Amino acid sequence: MKITQIAGFLGCGKTTLLLRLSDELAEGGKTKVALVVNEIGEIPVDGKVIEESGMRVKDIGGGCICCEVASTFAKTVYSLYKDFSPDHVLVEPTGVAVPKQVKQAAAMSGRDADIVLGPAVVLFDATRPAELLDMDMLGRLVVTQVKDADIITISKADIAEEADMAMAEEKVRELNPRAEIFRVSSFTGLGFEHLKQDILDWKEGA
Amino acid sequence: MDDAGENGHGCYTEHGVSGYGVAIKLSHDQTMDEAWIKSMAEEMMVRVADLCMEHGANAIGHIKAHVRTSAGTVKADTIGTSHGAYSQGTISQPVHELYMAVNSIVQGIKEHVVAEATLDGIHQVAEERGLHVIKEKEHTYFDEFDFVKSDEEFRREFQEQLEKSEG
Numbered sequence: 001m002k003i004t005q006i007a008g009f010l011g012c013g014k015t016t017l018l019l020r021l022s023d024e025l026a027e028g029g030k031t032k033v034a035l036v037v038n039e040i041g042e043i044p045v046d047g048k049v050i051e052e053s054g055m056r057v058k059d060i061g062g063g064c065i066c067c068e069v070a071s072t073f074a075k076t077v078y079s080l081y082k083d084f085s086p087d088h089v090l091v092e093p094t095g096v097a098v099p100k101q102v103k104q105a106a107a108m109s110g111r112d113a114d115i116v117l118g119p120a121v122v123l124f125d126a127t128r129p130a131e132l133l134d135m136d137m138l139g140r141l142v143v144t145q146v147k148d149a150d151i152i153t154i155s156k157a158d159i160a161e162e163a164d165m166a167m168a169e170e171k172v173r174e175l176n177p178r179a180e181i182f183r184v185s186s187f188t189g190l191g192f193e194h195l196k197q198d199i200l201d202w203k204e205g206a
Numbered sequence: 207m208d209d210a211g212e213n214g215h216g217c218y219t220e221h222g223v224s225g226y227g228v229a230i231k232l233s234h235d236q237t238m239d240e241a242w243i244k245s246m247a248e249e250m251m252v253r254v255a256d257l258c259m260e261h262g263a264n265a266i267g268h269i270k271a272h273v274r275t276s277a278g279t280v281k282a283d284t285i286g287t288s289h290g291a292y293s294q295g296t297i298s299q300p301v302h303e304l305y306m307a308v309n310s311i312v313q314g315i316k317e318h319v320v321a322e323a324t325l326d327g328i329h330q331v332a333e334e335r336g337l338h339v340i341k342e343k344e345h346t347y348f349d350e351f352d353f354v355k356s357d358e359e360f361r362r363e364f365q366e367q368l369e370k371s372e373g
Contacts, residue, residue, distance in 0.1 A: 010223075010267030010311055011285030040218050043227030043345070045270045045309045049281050067217045095267055095311070096218040127289065131265075138265060138313055141221050 001081055003089045003106045004118030004199050009132060009142050010095030012125040013155040015046045016186040018092050022055055024196050025088050034058070034086040036076055038065040040094045056084060064094045066101035070108070077109035088118075088199075096141060099148035117204040121195065122149035126160035126183070129168040146175045151198055158185035223267060224317040226324050227309045231341040232332060237300030240280070246335050247271050247282035247306070248291035254310055254327030255287045261323050264314030269324075271308045275301040303340070 006014050006021070018035060026033045035057040037047045047059035058076050065073035073091075080089060093102045099120040109115060122145050125132060132142045146152060154160075154168050169181055180198065184191030218225070238246070251269045258266060270283040273295070280295035310324045321344070332339055 011283070039309070040223070040225040040311060043229065043307050043309050045227075045272045045281075045307055048272050048307070049279075052279060064217050094218065096221055096223050098217060125285075128285075131286075138221055138223075141217075 001086055001089060001113065001115045002118045002199070002202075003077060003091060003109075003115055004121065004202075005091040005093055005099060005102050005106070006121050006123065007093050007097060007099045007102065007145060007149070008095065008123030008155070009125065009138070009145060012095070012123040013186055014092050014095070014123055015049065017123060017153070017155065017184065018090055019050060019053055019055075020186050020189070020192060021195065021199075022088075022090055023053075024192055025090070025199070031088065032056075032084065032086040033088045033090065034080050034084055036060065036065075036073070036080070036089060036091045038069075038073070038091075038093050038097070040064060040096070046092065056080075056086070064097050065091075065105055066093060066097035066099075070101070070105040073102075073105045074109040077106060077115065078113045081109070081113035081115065096138075098141075098144055103148075118199055119150035119202045119204075120148055121151045121153060121199075122146060122179075123153050123155040123184075124168055124172050125156060126154045126165045126168045127156050129164055129171055133171060143175055146172050146179075149176055149179045150202070151195070152176065152179045152181045153184040153191060153195060154181065155184055155186070157183040157190050158188045221313065222264070223311060223313045224315060224320045225309065225311045226317055226320040226344075227307065228321075228324060228328070228342065228344050229305070229307045230328060230339060230343075231303065231305050232337045233303045233340050234335075234337050235302075236336070237302055238297075238304065239300045240278075240295075240297035243273060243275070243280055243297055243301075243304065244282065244293040244295075246331065246337070247273055247280060248284075248293050249335075250308070250328055250331040251282050251284040251291045252287060253331050254308070254324050255284050257323035257327050258310065258312045258315065258320060259287060261319050262315050263312045263320075263323075265312070267311035267313060269308070269310045269312075271306055274305045275303065277301050 282293035
């Protein structure tokens with residue numbers, strides 16, 4: 001069971017990407033995919049929207065899985081392993097989660113379940129690169145998310161201006177030269193085959 | 207690795223991010239079609255975002271809504287007033303009633319201020335659009351309301367029952 005997180009700041013398009021990616025990974029039912037969605041803000045809007053797509057989804061509320069409810073996350077992963085045995089678990093943390101900590105929490109579930117860690121995929125919203133990095137307190141958080149990423153996808157490539165996408169790529173490359181960086185669009189499908197293959201091929205620590 | 211408990215002081219608190227959620231049931235004397243519902247939901251998202259900024263927010267994380275009717279669902283959201291709003295989903299036929307869950311995640315203002323801005327935004331747009339607020343409940347989802355199944359859901363469950371009884 002491979003656990004891959006789809007992280008990134010609030011509003012960067014995580015849920016939309018998750019829905020399309022899970023569908024592509026599932027390959028028409030050949031592969032079992034489960035989703036774990038963590039939201040702040042008390043009510044699970046994303047979880048409910050995903051549920052309507054017919055995917056197996058576990059919603060974690062009451063805090064952030066990178067800190068407050070990390071142990072709930074580990075227990076949720078274990079219960080998915082026990083009850084559903086998916087090949088892939090895609091995790092959508094809150095938009096303010098720290099990817100490295102989410103990975104640590106996921107690794108904790110490996111004490112009881114046979115898991116391998118997938119990459120930390122971090123979405124960077126190409127429609128507002130300057131805004132994201134310039135935000136007072138949140139700019140530091142976005143920088144942390146980018147630095148923690150194994151793969152950075154420049155999201156919303158179908159609607160972003162070319163200049164903004166180029167700026168986004170340049171900024172994130174400066175912050176994280178080791179990550180693979182490419183553009184995606186959850187609407188046109190741009191970059192999805194690439195992302196899917198990266199997840200399938202990923203070997204943590206390799 | 208124990209959970210920090212129920213004090214609500216996770217990473218988002220450290221970053222000055224506050225969240226608020228509310229579920230509402232709305233009705234209209236006239237029927238509402240898909241275009242009308244999407245436009246209303248988008249207007250509501252932008253209004254809530256506007257009010258949050260007016261109340262001193264530094265940034266909008268997102269304002270999201272899940273609208274459910276007996277004829278389908280719509281999702282609407284905004285990531286900030288300058289970005290406009292976006293909606294998707296299908297309502298197969300005009301309806302008189304809808305259920306809506308709204309989630310606001312904002313940086314720079316306290317939770318009670320986010321709550322005030324969210325509720326004001328919802329009520330303002332509802333009133334301007336001629337919608338009546340039938341029910342409203344904070345910190346919950348509309349699943350807890352007396353929800354009627356969508357036509358599609360009803361048909362699917364009915365089909366499953368038939369298959370079971372025939373099998």
